[in-house]
Amino acid sequence: MQIGLVGLHNSGKTLLLNTLAGIEKTEYHKSEEAKLEVIKVPDERLNNLTYIFNPKKQVNATIEIFDIPGLRVSDDGKVRITTSFLNNVKNNDALFYVIRHFENASVPHPMNRINSLADIEFLETEFLFSDLSFLENRIEKLKKDILKRKEDRLTKELEVIEKCYEHTNNELPLRTLDLNEKDISLLSGFQLLTLKPLAIAINFDENSMQDASSIIGEIKEKLGQQNLEIIPFSAEIEYELSKLEPEDQQMFMEEYGIKESALDKILRTAFKVLGLQSFFTVGEDETRAWTIKKNYTAQQAAGVIHTDFYNKFIRAEVVHYDDFMKYKSFSKCKEAGVWRLEGKEYIVADGDILNIRHS
Ligand SMILES: Nc1nc2c(ncn2[C@@H]2O[C@H](COP(=O)(O)OP(=O)(O)O)[C@@H](O)[C@H]2O)c(=O)[nH]1
Numbered sequence: 001m002q003i004g005l006v007g008l009h010n011s012g013k014t015l016l017l018n019t020l021a022g023i024e025k026t027e028y029h030k031s032e033e034a035k036l037e038v039i040k041v042p043d044e045r046l047n048n049l050t051y052i053f054n055p056k057k058q059v060n061a062t063i064e065i066f067d068i069p070g071l072r073v074s075d076d077g078k079v080r081i082t083t084s085f086l087n088n089v090k091n092n093d094a095l096f097y098v099i100r101h102f103e104n105a106s107v108p109h110p111m112n113r114i115n116s117l118a119d120i121e122f123l124e125t126e127f128l129f130s131d132l133s134f135l136e137n138r139i140e141k142l143k144k145d146i147l148k149r150k151e152d153r154l155t156k157e158l159e160v161i162e163k164c165y166e167h168t169n170n171e172l173p174l175r176t177l178d179l180n181e182k183d184i185s186l187l188s189g190f191q192l193l194t195l196k197p198l199a200i201a202i203n204f205d206e207n208s209m210q211d212a213s214s215i216i217g218e219i220k221e222k223l224g225q226q227n228l229e230i231i232p233f234s235a236e237i238e239y240e241l242s243k244l245e246p247e248d249q250q251m252f253m254e255e256y257g258i259k260e261s262a263l264d265k266i267l268r269t270a271f272k273v274l275g276l277q278s279f280f281t282v283g284e285d286e287t288r289a290w291t292i293k294k295n296y297t298a299q300q301a302a303g304v305i306h307t308d309f310y311n312k313f314i315r316a317e318v319v320h321y322d323d324f325m326k327y328k329s330f331s332k333c334k335e336a337g338v339w340r341l342e343g344k345e346y347i348v349a350d351g352d353i354l355n356i357r358h359s
């Protein structure tokens, strides 16, 4: 599962990803290469479990983030979508737009403007066009095929594709269309861009940060997507912050009037948008957060730990983190009746602590 950072050139994508990965500015060149980093997902629950079990090591869940080279001005002075850009975007399970709202005279914006709403609309419109032209071609092809052989499968697909086409033609992203699971699995191979789950991070500077919430409110209203996750942050401040010792961080944040680093929020949102969740395993050797998709069964979750655990699964011992923190030991959880034995069909909840019994 991979989330892609999408935006115009110089919006702060690489600085954000390098800060998340702990890479110093001096260590990277501004080569505009696509790159993938595996990033640790912070989780306070896991830290608390480590505190209780005091194991040899703690292993956090990870997330893959892909830095897509941003759009630049081409020879005719316009910013144009390229095929390689679209292909890079298609390659991701979810998208994170990184949108510029910082002033920096030495770093030109490709369209010479600081207008976060316009930049979001630019991307959304291009992606809508891309989907629309794909859907148009698909409809044409399906109609031809149906003339040749009237298969049920083809007419069903045509129905779904036409529904998508109509929605896209009304300039609405496919993620706002009500689709059932069957429709979604039918569409999944097509890599439709506006169907990909989306979150937005807006990169403010220290002067505009205090207006962030009103600007974001306005953007949500204009886009008509109140549920869209839009996170304000400052790539530059986060970078500076990440280089400080913990005792100096508080003072630095007060100076800029920010309460907490936005990096955790960005990672948690990426995790959520990808439809991922965590379960934990605990013991003397390690406490560990594992990444699974929502609705995974106990047996599927066991398979993430080890294929043998999937094949030889007998039962899962389950205590939810919230229950565990009330009693702080498995024996007390048993006495209180919150420790359970579950079978292979059990749907794992975010924050379950599992111990897999296998043959
Ligand atoms: N002042 C200021 N400069 C920033 C900020 N974010 C990024 N930059 C600068 O903008 C330039 C482009 O950033 P980069 O991350 O390479 O952009 P990308 O093209 O989206 O990958 C770099 O020189 C950054 O230091 C910010 O929040 N404030």
Ligand SMILES: [Mg+2]
Binding pocket: 013, 014, 015, 032, 067, 069, 070
């Ligand atoms: Mg870059």
